[in-house]
Amino acid sequence: MRLSAKVEYGVRAMAILAIYYQGDPVPLRQIAEQEQISLKFLEQIFPDLKRVELVTSVRGSRGGYRLMRPPEEIRVGDIVRAVEGPITPVNCLAEGDDDSCCHRRGACLTRQVWARLRDKINDVLDDVTLDELVEVSAGKE
Amino acid sequence: MRLSAKVEYGVRAMAILAIYYQGDPVPLRQIAEQEQISLKFLEQIFPDLKRVELVTSVRGSRGGYRLMRPPEEIRVGDIVRAVEGPITPVNCLAEGDDDSCCHRRGACLTRQVWARLRDKINDVLDDVTLDELVEVSAGKE
DNA sequence: GCAATACCCGAGTTGTTTAGTCGGAATTAA
DNA sequence: TTAATTCCGACTAAACAACTCGGGTATTGC
Numbered sequence: 005m006r007l008s009a010k011v012e013y014g015v016r017a018m019a020i021l022a023i024y025y026q027g028d029p030v031p032l033r034q035i036a037e038q039e040q041i042s043l044k045f046l047e048q049i050f051p052d053l054k055r056v057e058l059v060t061s062v063r064g065s066r067g068g069y070r071l072m073r074p075p076e077e078i079r080v081g082d083i084v085r086a087v088e089g090p091i092t093p094v095n096c097l098a099e100g101d102d103d104s105c106c107h108r109r110g111a112c113l114t115r116q117v118w119a120r121l122r123d124k125i126n127d128v129l130d131d132v133t134l135d136e137l138v139e140v141s142a143g144k145e
Numbered sequence: 146m147r148l149s150a151k152v153e154y155g156v157r158a159m160a161i162l163a164i165y166y167q168g169d170p171v172p173l174r175q176i177a178e179q180e181q182i183s184l185k186f187l188e189q190i191f192p193d194l195k196r197v198e199l200v201t202s203v204r205g206s207r208g209g210y211r212l213m214r215p216p217e218e219i220r221v222g223d224i225v226r227a228v229e230g231p232i233t234p235v236n237c238l239a240e241g242d243d244d245s246c247c248h249r250r251g252a253c254l255t256r257q258v259w260a261r262l263r264d265k266i267n268d269v270l271d272d273v274t275l276d277e278l279v280e281v282s283a284g285k286e
Numbered sequence: 287g288c289a290a291t292a293c294c295c296g297a298g299t300t301g302t303t304t305a306g307t308c309g310g311a312a313t314t315a316a
Numbered sequence: 317t318t319a320a321t322t323c324c325g326a327c328t329a330a331a332c333a334a335c336t337c338g339g340g341t342a343t344t345g346c
Binding site: 005006007012015016019020038039040080084088091092093094096108113114117118120121124125127128129132137138140 | 146147148153156157160179180181221225229232233234235249250254255258259261262265266268269270273278279
Binding site: 008009042044045048062063065066067 | 303304305306307314315
């Protein structure tokens, strides 16, 4: 029951972008240094964030990334799902697998628990916005 | 954000044990057949369940496993933690890692979100008992 | 007693995933 | 032009997952 490093880094990076919201785009190099994350690894993560239109990019010198929406309209769940795909605690809950597991008795009994778990995880992650995440350090720069 | 097959099988197996609670101990071979799980793999899972005293074993011919407590006193969370260890969405939340991550700014900001996620996951899993899990099929044999 | 049945133990294997690395091409401000 | 940046695709070493395999030991029905 662990999140990938990609997700962890992605959320941290987005938190940085939220701090520097309004202002020049932030280059990945800067995030990499501040958060001690490999630049090349960050470069793999941001296409996912761009694809779902959470960020926009500015190419070239003095370019970088910025949030596409204000921090209070971006939820942690959006980031997690963008980077890692939909939350599926067990295979059985992935799409197209609706009844393939239910000829076994125990599988069907437990299925609803996993579905509920999935829903609650999404709830928790969707309950927190980037704004709330960084407000504790508001004004620190 | 996925559970391991060990956990999934473990919960399914425990559901079977709950169904056959009161009665002869259930041999792993039977669970393996009913749930289409490798017997050898089940044999790897059950020591974990025994260690935390969720089940007891009866050795010898006509032996097997049975629940150590009634189904209404066993929570899905107990099983998950027994088989997979404590829920830790990110490394930072593992024990002994309390401040090793907080010299990086984004890490500390996000930490509380992961902690909350961990707590909610535990809540959901601890909210369901084995009894509730199998009661939908009560009387089916 | 003895064969059958169950649990117990640890190593090995195979395939997938993770967490990156590496090199370079396209784009842009200065 | 040059330096900084995003973009793109391939590659890889290590870890992990999901088993398999081969036995060993204890217990019981008969």
